[in-house]
Amino acid sequence: xxxxxxxxxxxxxxxxxxxxxxxxxxxxxxxxxxxxxxxxxxxxxxxxxxxxxxxxxxxxxxxxxxxxxxxxxxxxxxxxxxxxxxxxxxxxxxxxxxxxxxxxxxxxxxxxxxxxxxxxxxxxxxxxxxxxxxxxxxxxxxxxxxxxxxxxxxxxxxxxxxxxxxxxxxxxxxxxxxxxxxxxxxxxxxxxxxxxxxxxxxxxxxxxxxxxxxxxxxxxxxx
Amino acid sequence: xxxxxxxxxxxxxxxxxxxxxxxxxxxxxxxxxxxxxxxxxxxxxxxxxxxxxxxxxxxxxxxxxxxxxxxxxxxxxxxxxxxxxxxxxxxxxxxxxxxxxxxxxxxxxxxxxxxxxxxxxxxxxxxxxxxxxxxxxxxxxxxxxxxxxxxxxxxxxxxxxxxxxx
Amino acid sequence: xxxxxxxxxxxxxxxxxxxxxxxxxxxxxxxxxxxxxxxxxxxxxxxxxxxxxxxxxxxxxxxxxxxxxxxxxxxxxxxxxxxxxxxxxxxxxxxxxxxxxxxxxxxxxxxxxxxxxxxxxxxxxxxxxxxxxxxxxxxxxxxxxxxxxxxxxxxxxxxxxxxxxxxxxxxxxxxxxxxxxxxxxxxxxxxxxxxxxxxxxxxxxxxxxxxxxxxxxxxxxxxxxxxxxxxxxxxxxxxxxxxxxxxxxxxxxxxxxxxxxxxxxxxxxxxxxxxxxxxxxxxxxxxxxxxxxxxxxxxxxxxxxxxxxxxxxxxxxxxxxxxxxxxxxxxxxxxxxxxxxxxxxxxxxxxxxxxxxxxxxxxxxxxxxxxxxxxxxxxxxxxxxx
Numbered sequence: 001x002x003x004x005x006x007x008x009x010x011x012x013x014x015x016x017x018x019x020x021x022x023x024x025x026x027x028x029x030x031x032x033x034x035x036x037x038x039x040x041x042x043x044x045x046x047x048x049x050x051x052x053x054x055x056x057x058x059x060x061x062x063x064x065x066x067x068x069x070x071x072x073x074x075x076x077x078x079x080x081x082x083x084x085x086x087x088x089x090x091x092x093x094x095x096x097x098x099x100x101x102x103x104x105x106x107x108x109x110x111x112x113x114x115x116x117x118x119x120x121x122x123x124x125x126x127x128x129x130x131x132x133x134x135x136x137x138x139x140x141x142x143x144x145x146x147x148x149x150x151x152x153x154x155x156x157x158x159x160x161x162x163x164x165x166x167x168x169x170x171x172x173x174x175x176x177x178x179x180x181x182x183x184x185x186x187x188x189x190x191x192x193x194x195x196x197x198x199x200x201x202x203x204x205x206x207x208x209x210x211x212x213x214x215x216x217x218x219x220x221x222x223x
Numbered sequence: 224x225x226x227x228x229x230x231x232x233x234x235x236x237x238x239x240x241x242x243x244x245x246x247x248x249x250x251x252x253x254x255x256x257x258x259x260x261x262x263x264x265x266x267x268x269x270x271x272x273x274x275x276x277x278x279x280x281x282x283x284x285x286x287x288x289x290x291x292x293x294x295x296x297x298x299x300x301x302x303x304x305x306x307x308x309x310x311x312x313x314x315x316x317x318x319x320x321x322x323x324x325x326x327x328x329x330x331x332x333x334x335x336x337x338x339x340x341x342x343x344x345x346x347x348x349x350x351x352x353x354x355x356x357x358x359x360x361x362x363x364x365x366x367x368x369x370x371x372x373x374x375x376x377x378x379x380x381x382x383x384x385x386x387x388x389x
Numbered sequence: 390x391x392x393x394x395x396x397x398x399x400x401x402x403x404x405x406x407x408x409x410x411x412x413x414x415x416x417x418x419x420x421x422x423x424x425x426x427x428x429x430x431x432x433x434x435x436x437x438x439x440x441x442x443x444x445x446x447x448x449x450x451x452x453x454x455x456x457x458x459x460x461x462x463x464x465x466x467x468x469x470x471x472x473x474x475x476x477x478x479x480x481x482x483x484x485x486x487x488x489x490x491x492x493x494x495x496x497x498x499x500x501x502x503x504x505x506x507x508x509x510x511x512x513x514x515x516x517x518x519x520x521x522x523x524x525x526x527x528x529x530x531x532x533x534x535x536x537x538x539x540x541x542x543x544x545x546x547x548x549x550x551x552x553x554x555x556x557x558x559x560x561x562x563x564x565x566x567x568x569x570x571x572x573x574x575x576x577x578x579x580x581x582x583x584x585x586x587x588x589x590x591x592x593x594x595x596x597x598x599x600x601x602x603x604x605x606x607x608x609x610x611x612x613x614x615x616x617x618x619x620x621x622x623x624x625x626x627x628x629x630x631x632x633x634x635x636x637x638x639x640x641x642x643x644x645x646x647x648x649x650x651x652x653x654x655x656x657x658x659x660x661x662x663x664x665x666x667x668x669x670x671x672x673x674x675x676x677x678x679x680x681x682x683x684x685x686x687x688x689x690x691x692x693x694x695x696x697x698x699x700x701x702x703x704x705x706x707x708x709x710x711x712x713x714x715x716x717x718x719x720x721x722x723x724x725x726x727x728x729x730x731x732x733x734x735x736x737x738x739x740x741x742x743x744x745x746x747x748x749x750x751x752x753x754x755x756x757x758x759x760x761x762x763x764x765x766x767x768x769x770x771x772x773x774x775x
Contacts, residue, residue, distance in 0.1 A: 042423065044430050044452050045771045046477035049521070050558055054547075057524075057540030072425040085771075089367055090430055090451045093422055119471060122387040123462040124455040125374045126366070129385075145558055257706040259493060286620050289711070290737035294724055307709060307720070307737070311620060311636050318709065339623030342745055350457075365450035365774060374458055387462065 027163075033078075033104065034159040035066040040077035042097065044084030047111040047145040051083045060148040064199055065155055074100040079158075081151075082137075085113035087126040091134045098135040106162070108154050109137045112144040119144070149191055156198075235315040236282065244282055245317065249273045255320060262318035270321050271331040277308060277317070278336050284310045285317060288337035291344065293351045295376045300325045302351060306333070323353065332358040350375040415443060422451040426529050426760045429770030433747075435756070442759055445751045447744055453774040460734035465491045465565060465701040468734065473559035475738060476772035478518040481511045482714035484563035487736075489644065490710035490721040491565040494703040502690035503567050508645035509683050510550070510562065513580065515676045516587070517546045518715035519669050522767045526666065527598050529764040530607055535598055542590055549579045566695025572687070580684055584677055591673060599670065608663035612750040612762035615660060622749060623742035626717025628766060631668045632660035638713040650682045665765040700729055716740055716767055740772040 008025065012018035039062075043052045052070070055062050062068045071077040074097045086094055098107070109131045112118025117129040131137060138161065141154035236244060238261040242254045249269050255262035265273055277285045285308040294303040306319040323330050332355040334341040344355045345364040352373035355361055363370060372379050421432035430451035436444035456471050463471070468491070472483035485507055492499065524539025547557050552573040554562045562569045573579075598604055614624070619632040629636055637654045639647040655671035657664025695701075703725040711720035717739025724733040743766055751759045 041425055046474055046559055048429065049477060053521070053525075053536075054540060054544070054557075057544075058537045059541065059544045072423075074423075084429075085452060085454055087451065087453055089365075089453070090422065093430075093451070097423055119474065120454045120456075120459060122385050123459045125379070125381060125384050125458060127454050147557065255707075259706070259708045262707070287625075288623060289718065290720060290722075290735065290742075292722065292735040294733050305707075305722070305735070307722070311634060314641055318707070337623075338621045339742060339745055342741075343623075346741075363450075365453035367450075374455060 030163045034162040036069075037065075037067040037079040037106065037155070037158070038069045038071055038077045039067055039079040039081050040074050040097065040101065041070045041072050042080060042082065042094075044082075044086065044090065045113065047083035047114070050145040050148060051081060051110045051141075051151045055148040055151050060152065062152070062155075064195075065152070065159065067155060074098070075102065077101055078105050080105065080107045080135075082107065082109045082114040082131045083111065083145075085118070085120060086128045086131050086134060088128060089126070091128050094131065094134050106139075106158055107131075107135060107137045108139045108141060108151075108158060110141040110143070110146050110151060110154070112142065115140050115142060149188060149195075152195060153191055156195075234313050235310075236313070241283075241315055241317060244280075245273075245277070248276050248280065255318070258318055260316050260318055262320065264320040264322070267321050267323055267330060270319070271333070273319075274306075274333045274336045277319075282313075283317075284312045287311055288333070288339055288343070289316075291333075291340060291347065293347050293353060293375075295325070295351060297325065297377050302328050302353060304330055304347070304353065328353045329356060330354070331356055334358060349373070352376065420759075421448075426763060427770070428525065428763075428768060431744075431768065431770045431773070433759075435759070437756070440755050440757075442751045442754055442756060445748050445759070447747065449774055451774070452771050454771075456775045457734055457736065460731060462730070464729045465495065465703065465731065466697075468731070469564060470559075470561045472736070473561050474771060475736065475775055476714060476716060476719070476740065476769045477558055478521060478769055479514060479714040479716065479719075480558065480560045481507075481514045481563055482712060483719060484561065485511060485645075486710065486712050486714075486719045486721045488563050488565050489712065490708050490723050491701065491703070493710055494706070494708040494723050494725060495565065495701050497566045497695055497701070499567065500690045500694060501688040503692060503694070504645050505683060505687045506568050506572055506692065507563055508647065509580075509680060509687070510553075511645070512676045512679050512683075513546060513549065515715045516673050516680075517543055517550075519673050519676075520546070522669060522715075523594060523598070526764045526767075527604075529760050530604060532598065532601075532604070535594070538590070538594065538597065542587055545583050545586060549576065549583060552576065552579065564693075564697070565701055566699075567691070567693030571692040577684055577687070580680065584680065588677065591670075591677075595670065599666070605663065607757075607761055608661065608666055608765070610659075610661050610663075611754060611758045612662045612765060613660050614746050614750050618749050619660065619746060622745045624717070624746050625742065626713065626715070626739050627665055627668045627672065628717065628743050628746060630654065631657035631664035633658055638711060638718060644712055646683060647679075650679050652679050662761050662765040669767070702729055703727070703731070711737065714739060716769065716772070717743055736775060738772045738775060740768050740770075741775075744768060744773055 009022060012022050041052060054060060056068060078101060080098055080101060109115055113120065114131045117127045120127040121129060128134060139154050139158045141150050143150050241261045242263060245263050246252050249265055251269055252263040252265045255264050277283050287309040289307040289309045292305050294305060296303060301322045302325050304321040308317045330353055332344055344358055345362060347353050348361055349363040349365050350373055415436055415438050418435045418437055419432060420435055421427040422430040432448040432451065434446040434448060435442055459471060460468055468487050469484050472487050473480040476483055520539045520543040524536040527535025550560060551557055553570065553576050554560045614632050616632045616634050619629050633656055635654050635656045640654055652675045655668045657668055705725055705727045708723045709720060711718050719739055720737030722735040723731050726732045747762060750762050
């Protein structure tokens with residue numbers, strides 16, 4: 001990636017039509033980044049059960065969104081899901097883990113504790129008031145703990161951000177955090193329907209179109 | 224291997240008998256009527272010897288130190304150590320209170336009697352600042368080594384803590 | 390006198406002089422706080438001689454949130470929701486432990502329906518917790534399938550909780566003077582449906598993991614904990630029972646409706662990882678038996694005898710109450726000087742005391758055995774640190 005991401009924008013942008021070409025390359029790169037997020041297995045407390053384990057297991061199946069390859073080593077991961085309270089003693093370790101992850105890296109803070117300190121906000125002498133005091137956070141997923149569906153919604157939000165929000169021309173730009181709370185009037189059934197539609201869309205093959213592509217290739221071979 | 228540890232049903236002493244039995248071992252022990260379970264208060268000088276006898280005495284057999292903690296009483300200038308003892312073999316419980324001065328909190332360690340006390344005492348040291356004589360490894364347990372103060376003391380305050388807005 | 394000839398392959402390997410003429414050196418390795426098999430942010434400092442563990446020093450505090458300090462600034466009702474977040478896999482038992490001590494201190498009454506509901510949901514959550522343990526246990530030993538099977542069946546029970554309680558994990562259901570909501574009209578039917586599904590699946594679990602020869606070889610004779618050590622190191626729950634001590638507070642000091650139901654307390658004979666595994670597997674069957682006896686006999690009545698808004702006041706004194714969670718004895722000590730807030734709360738958590746057995750079990754074994762030992766202890770780290 002180094003050659004493409006570091007040198008391509010500089011080479012392409014001065015050329016006529018280079019901007020359009022770069023946009024096309026951005027789309028390919030962002031699409032692949034968004035659909036192959038590798039999360040780090042990082043859980044400190046209750047959220048880890050709901051967010052890391054229940055979401056990864058058969059019923060909610062994180063694999064549908066290409067994010068099931070949980071790695072225990074930060075060097076192999078590009079998505080840090082902060083699942084649980086961060087206390088003073090853990091904060092430097094969290095920072096170290098985040099720094100060890102390769103760029104581009106993304107952070108989802110799940111649950112009240114990782115957002116604000118949650119139920120341990122007042123009168124606690126150790127609880128850090130939100131993981132964003134330690135590392136930058138891209139998406140917040142509220143809940144105590146959030147349901148697996150909430151994390152899936154947060155993950156879809158992150159994927160949308162990656163697809164639309166980053167370009168090779170400005171690598172490492174700081175994106176605005178997005179709150180992944182359900183919008184007003186949106187029910188869980190709507191979320192389920194949206195997820196089902198998305199899965200349906202990405203898993204459906206248009207046979208006619210595929211046959212046309214195949215025929216075109218076959219015609220090329222004959223020539 | 225485990226036969227001698229199987230609970231002996233029906234041999235639990237009644238609360239009054241238990242307190243009386245402890246007072247036989249240690250005449251200075253006072254009953255604590257404000258506790259819901261049998262409880263005695265002993266002096267810090269009597270405690271190490273009594274601890275060993277509570278564990279070994281055939282009628283008492285307190286083999287499990289269920290928990291050990293402390294209560295801070297700044298008005299009367301003392302820290303009250305609490306030992307919750309359980310006898311798995313007899314099926315009875317005893318709470319022992321030991322007062323130590325708050326400005327120089329030194330207490331004897333009971334690790335030799337109940338090995339789990341080693342870590343329970345480290346917790347009390349960490350959160351209350353009680354120093355245990357003869358403890359093999361007295362370090363902070365939860366907080367960083369350079370932490371200032373003992374957070375479960377009533378007068379603990381630092382710039383980090385937030386009060387709940389009323 | 391000569392030493393007896395080594396009998397097993399491992400003993401023979403251990404007796405073989407592998408060391409090079411240059412000699413060997415002991416070294417230290419950090420396991421955690423970010424490690425997949427410590428199940429959270431537990432850190433163990435290992436002193437190793439090659440692959441052999443010489444010493445284990447647990448280092449705590451990576452999730453110490455100061456719950457006992459927060460309790461001192463809360464009223465008696467607000468204590469309950471904090472306990473959800475200690476041993477989150479036994480949230481209901483934690484709620485109940487604090488509720489019992491508050492009820493005892495404030496002299497609050499309950500009725501048969503409340504006690505029946507509490508016993509039922511707590512026993513269901515014992516199964517819920519053991520299902521998760523079983524899946525994760527398989528995963529720690531290198532088998533990923535149990536994780537999916539355990540969670541598949543756990544989700545059925547999660548739905549049962551969700552219908553009645555509204556939450557999936559941190560339930561905050563058992564309150565001083567009652568339970569938060571009455572049971573859902575479909576609760577009894579749902580629980581029966583779960584039991585019909587889960588009974589055969591428990592046999593499937595046994596066929597999949599228990600009868601697997603690799604699992605047996607990795608567990609038998611590994612991490613042996615004698616009964617005397619278990620008691621001296623403060624272990625309770627399945628860890629203590631696997632070492633042969635039949636101590637279960639549900640039998641020893643029955644609370645709820647445990648005095649009225651028939652069930653057995655499974656105990657081990659050797660105290661190795663296999664016994665701890667087998668004890669938990671048997672406990673799931675016993676829990677099903679308890680639920681079976683209670684599910685058709687929930688008495689009629691109110692589910693709340695003290696209004697949720699009523700202030701709870703406690704006379705000065707010291708109270709202590711304990712019960713059996715999925716991991717051992719959870720005790721709650723309450724010190725009151727009168728008024729609406731406790732002067733001091735201490736929580737005796739099972740995991741904090743069970744953890745120390747690892748310092749007795751691991752030395753002499755291999756690093757791979759340590760993972761099996763940790764997993765057989767079924768630790769929940771926020772319950773250790775509070």
